[in-house]
Amino acid sequence: MxxxxxxxxxxxxxxxxxQDLIDIQCSDGNWNYDPYMHGLANGLLTxxxxxxxxxxxxxxxxxxWLKDKHVNAILKEANIKxx
Numbered sequence: 001m002x003x004x005x006x007x008x009x010x011x012x013x014x015x016x017x018x019q020d021l022i023d024i025q026c027s028d029g030n031w032n033y034d035p036y037m038h039g040l041a042n043g044l045l046t047x048x049x050x051x052x053x054x055x056x057x058x059x060x061x062x063x064x065w066l067k068d069k070h071v072n073a074i075l076k077e078a079n080i081k082x083x
Contacts, residue, residue: 011051014051015048015051015052018044018047018048018051019048021044022041022044022045022048025037025040025041025044026041026044026045026059029066031059032059032062032065032066033065033066033067034065034066034067035061035065038059038061038062041059042056042058042059045057045058045059
């Protein structure tokens, strides 16, 4: 294998690994759980855009984070009002 073929192979493997991470992080329940996870997803999308030279398609923040829905449901079940 020549040097160019080795570099191309390494880049393909890295791109595949990055896409796997993006697929997981951008799945429902991950990217929209809280602001940190949203930022992580958009950061991974930015990384891919650097590798492929395309404009990233960022995820917009949801109207309500899943963590807040869960907390509100737990408080409601316990009959506790959130401050």
